[in-house]
Amino acid sequence: xxxxxxxVNGKKQQxxxxxxxxxxxxxxxxxxxxxxxxxxxxxxxxxxxxxxDGTAIRSCQMPVSAVADKAITxxxxxxxxxxxxxxxxxxxxxxxxCGYCQAxxxxxxxxxLASNPNPxxxxxxxxxxxNICRCGTYLRIKAAVKTAAANA
Amino acid sequence: xxPLHNPPEPSILKKVDRRSFLKISGLSATGIIIGMxxxxxxxxxxxxxxxxxxxxxxxxxxxxxxxxxxxRSEMGTGIRTGLPLIVADELEADWSKVKVVQAIGDEAxxxxxxxxxxxxxxxxxxxxxxxxxxxxxxxxxxxANEWGVPVGECKAKNxxxxxxxxxxxxxxxxxxxxxxxxxMPAEDKITLKKKSEWKFIGKSTPxxxxxxxxxxxxxxxxxxxxxxxxxxxxxxxxxxxxxVKTFNADKAMQVAGVxxxxxxxxxxxxxxxxxxxxxxLVVADNTWAAIKGRDALxxxxxxxxxAKYSTADYFEDMLxxxxxxxxxxxxxxxxxxxxxxxxxxIDSTYLIPHLSHAPMEPPCAVAHFKxxxxxxxxxTQNPQGANDALAEALKIDKANVTVNVTLLGxxxxxxxxxxxxxxAALASQMSGFPVKIIWTREDDIQHDFFHACSVQRIKxxxxxxxxxxxxxxxxxxxxxxxxxxxxxxxxxxxxxQLGMVDMPFDIPNISCQSHEAKAMTRIGxxxxxSNIQHAFAIGSMVDEIAxxxxxxxVENLLDLIGSDREIPFDKLMEGFGNYGEPVEKFPMxxxxxxxxxxxxxxxxxxxxxxxKGHGMGICAHRSFLTYVACVVHVAVDDAGKxxxxxxxxxxxxxxxxxxxxVKNQFEGGGTFASSLALKGGIAxxxxxxxxxxxxxxxVARMQDTAKExxxxxxxxxxxxxxxxxxxxxxxxxALANAVFAATGxxxxxxxxxxx
Numbered sequence: 001x002x003x004x005x006x007x008v009n010g011k012k013q014q015x016x017x018x019x020x021x022x023x024x025x026x027x028x029x030x031x032x033x034x035x036x037x038x039x040x041x042x043x044x045x046x047x048x049x050x051x052x053d054g055t056a057i058r059s060c061q062m063p064v065s066a067v068a069d070k071a072i073t074x075x076x077x078x079x080x081x082x083x084x085x086x087x088x089x090x091x092x093x094x095x096x097x098c099g100y101c102q103a104x105x106x107x108x109x110x111x112x113l114a115s116n117p118n119p120x121x122x123x124x125x126x127x128x129x130x131n132i133c134r135c136g137t138y139l140r141i142k143a144a145v146k147t148a149a150a151n152a
Numbered sequence: 153x154x155p156l157h158n159p160p161e162p163s164i165l166k167k168v169d170r171r172s173f174l175k176i177s178g179l180s181a182t183g184i185i186i187g188m189x190x191x192x193x194x195x196x197x198x199x200x201x202x203x204x205x206x207x208x209x210x211x212x213x214x215x216x217x218x219x220x221x222x223x224r225s226e227m228g229t230g231i232r233t234g235l236p237l238i239v240a241d242e243l244e245a246d247w248s249k250v251k252v253v254q255a256i257g258d259e260a261x262x263x264x265x266x267x268x269x270x271x272x273x274x275x276x277x278x279x280x281x282x283x284x285x286x287x288x289x290x291x292x293x294x295x296a297n298e299w300g301v302p303v304g305e306c307k308a309k310n311x312x313x314x315x316x317x318x319x320x321x322x323x324x325x326x327x328x329x330x331x332x333x334x335x336m337p338a339e340d341k342i343t344l345k346k347k348s349e350w351k352f353i354g355k356s357t358p359x360x361x362x363x364x365x366x367x368x369x370x371x372x373x374x375x376x377x378x379x380x381x382x383x384x385x386x387x388x389x390x391x392x393x394x395x396v397k398t399f400n401a402d403k404a405m406q407v408a409g410v411x412x413x414x415x416x417x418x419x420x421x422x423x424x425x426x427x428x429x430x431x432x433l434v435v436a437d438n439t440w441a442a443i444k445g446r447d448a449l450x451x452x453x454x455x456x457x458x459a460k461y462s463t464a465d466y467f468e469d470m471l472x473x474x475x476x477x478x479x480x481x482x483x484x485x486x487x488x489x490x491x492x493x494x495x496x497x498i499d500s501t502y503l504i505p506h507l508s509h510a511p512m513e514p515p516c517a518v519a520h521f522k523x524x525x526x527x528x529x530x531x532t533q534n535p536q537g538a539n540d541a542l543a544e545a546l547k548i549d550k551a552n553v554t555v556n557v558t559l560l561g562x563x564x565x566x567x568x569x570x571x572x573x574x575x576a577a578l579a580s581q582m583s584g585f586p587v588k589i590i591w592t593r594e595d596d597i598q599h600d601f602f603h604a605c606s607v608q609r610i611k612x613x614x615x616x617x618x619x620x621x622x623x624x625x626x627x628x629x630x631x632x633x634x635x636x637x638x639x640x641x642x643x644x645x646x647x648x649q650l651g652m653v654d655m656p657f658d659i660p661n662i663s664c665q666s667h668e669a670k671a672m673t674r675i676g677x678x679x680x681x682s683n684i685q686h687a688f689a690i691g692s693m694v695d696e697i698a699x700x701x702x703x704x705x706v707e708n709l710l711d712l713i714g715s716d717r718e719i720p721f722d723k724l725m726e727g728f729g730n731y732g733e734p735v736e737k738f739p740m741x742x743x744x745x746x747x748x749x750x751x752x753x754x755x756x757x758x759x760x761x762x763x764k765g766h767g768m769g770i771c772a773h774r775s776f777l778t779y780v781a782c783v784v785h786v787a788v789d790d791a792g793k794x795x796x797x798x799x800x801x802x803x804x805x806x807x808x809x810x811x812x813x814v815k816n817q818f819e820g821g822g823t824f825a826s827s828l829a830l831k832g833g834i835a836x837x838x839x840x841x842x843x844x845x846x847x848x849x850x851v852a853r854m855q856d857t858a859k860e861x862x863x864x865x866x867x868x869x870x871x872x873x874x875x876x877x878x879x880x881x882x883x884x885x886a887l888a889n890a891v892f893a894a895t896g897x898x899x900x901x902x903x904x905x906x907x
Contacts, residue, residue, distance in 0.1 A: 001408055017438075017440075018408055018409070018440060018441070018444075020440075020444075021438075021440045022440065025438060025439045025440045028439070029383065029438040029439050029440070030438065032377070033368075034368075034370040034374070034375040034377075035367075035368020035369065035370070036368070037372075037374070037512070037513070037561070038374060038439075038514075038590075039512050039513075039514075039593065039846075040593040040845055040846050041443075041592055041593060041594075041845075042593075042845055042846075042847060044845060044846040044847050045512070045593075045846055047512055074368065075367065075368030076367070076368050078368075079367075082363060082366055082367035087366045087367065090362075090366045091358070091362060091363070091366065094356075094358050094359070094362065094812050094816065095366075096228075096359065096361075096362055096365045096366065097228030097229070097230070097816055097817075097820055098226075098227055098228030098511075098512070098513075098559070098560060098561050098562045098563075099228070099361060099362075099365030099372075099559065099561070100372055100511075100512040100513045100559075100561025100562060101512045101561075102365050102366060103365075103366075103368045106366060124854075125854050125855045126855075128854045129853045129854050129855050130853075131853075131854075132512065132846065132851055132853060133512070133823075134510060134511055134512050134562045134564070134824065134827075134851065135228045135512075135562060135820045135823075135824070136819060136820030136821065136822065136823025136824050136826075136852070136857065137816070137819070137820060137823075138823060138852075138853075138854040138857045139819055139823075139857065139858070139860065139861055140816075140819070141854070142854065
């Protein structure tokens, strides 16, 4: 076990955990931020996507010991009122069905738009391809990303 | 065994005692409470076990808000929104003042809550309307009494009652006390709104949970926490029916955070859907410790009776069987004569693999066993099934079990089996802690209740005039019943009614046969069940017939369906279930099937000139009483890479409740089906799944799915039918037919391989 000082959604947090613990479980079990989801544990599905210094990463493959002082943003910290342009576009297009994967989808999409404000269809597909949705909401996700790009 | 689809029968409405309501639901409700008593009608079928007496509740509160209890599970179909919308429409409630509360599992109160079989809207459309209308009429009566005017002059609208002559208004909240003292109108006096007056039914409304979902607020099973809770994993034998021979937990106990290791009770194969598989339970302070502790276990397995299960061998065996005469389930005319006299025959065999549900939220549950009582929180499609299973496993009375239903991160049939909830409860009972059980994805894929692998063979006879005169269909797959009983030795009639024996074509000589196959792993129902393999075979064969007849596939399909008529399946076959509905109430109408074929063809631009490498394919399939036609348009480049520019679904599901949800189900269903059409199946070797996670069990991603999916809804006054499962069956055959149109190569095996 070891103590780690983390910056999560703009707040300083301290945890005492096994250094190999993936950030996913630090967030969910230790910091009670359960918006970030477990899907596969091997970075294949994207349900656990968070931002590390603004870049989308799969938190199931990111040990807490590797985070250092980088800023972590989770779905809970993406916006104050759930009104990030990507979240607003998700509402406009009625994207979710079961909703379980959507936090990861939104985190991937918001990181994409931060680095590429006007992505092409191919760029959207390439960026979002690592996020699985078993309900099959991909077309609405793609439309919502475009709307968010237009409204940002 | 599990009855496949036997919904209850609705009957009368009655007012309930508020105190018992408060006690049961835990709501702080004040105001009118309408309870719906839905009659107990013992099921006609011997094997369908569940008695039904649903109660569904709505409360108009004195602050003007309306609380509606959702008694069905939300796994992404929008049912937690759809049923309350129906109530709110008839009630004339302001939707912004409606709060939806999830029911616990309680058979006595709510009747059947098993959310599968695409029957929630079909079953509850009318009772929900009556519940809303009853409350509306009582509020209008209360206002009329208050003003001393005839009730006919008082009309509810948007959570108020207005008097036509004077313009006086009273809010629902101001009327609840007076209304609650009134007698309920008799059921035959309830006046329902006209279709033209509907505000929500037939329109689009966002799901009630959307804002919570997009802001990451907890609410799924995996998100549940209770005070003092521990986290647990189970190491299960990789072969279904295998058990622990010896184990050593010393290294696991050295993992920081691991509290205890237990051996779970073992149930011999086949053990049904309630009993967990057994194995070793690791209870820890957090999820990571539970996973690492499990990794450190040393175990020697007795792999048991299924140790040699190999799907390669199993397919060989099934391929041999379909060459023979099987058990006949539907027979008309003489197929033998039709083949003897045939000018041409077509004989094709189709292979469909095992499939895994793989909902994005794997099975998980929180259980707290204390003082002989157990409370669980679980993403379950079937809270009552869980209640029964828990009482049995814990050896306590059902009344001492409480099943709270969380949001489900996908279900697709997996979460109507309560095995994982029983694991959590046993873990709590054994360890003394409240426990959350977490299935990793490897657990989920290896230990699923798999969709059956299958071989289908269809032989067709054509005469000199290219008329189809004979249809002989052979179906073989390990049955769902094989998960429950070693005596289940082949597809049940229930399973064959899902797309095989209810084949709608006007052919004079028909024989539908099944063959024996024993389950060697746990088989379960997956979104649309055996409609998947039956529709793939039939939809593909129809296209082969079109080629043989040198006919346009749409014209061929319409010709095969034949004249406008109702097909009396119940007269053609004894014990025909019709998805739990009387055939006279929900007949198979060929005109509705042809109508969706024509609509899909028209909307997709069927017959238009396409670029080189492009092709379109069609399939029509009625399942769960909903009529669907699907046209898939594919493009295959020189390297053999396939893309899907467009998909068109034409849908006749009767009255549409929430357009948004229906369209979402079809868009998503098309994508769900593209996983099974193009991506992964589950193979077994040495009794174990070859794939363990999404790196090997591939599912459709954004780049794999269609670029556009159009959903065309038939405007209809017919009774509403389900939309959760019906999108899936016709997609894969339409896709295979499109690939044939584009390339001249026909794939008779799923998933379709392009190289």
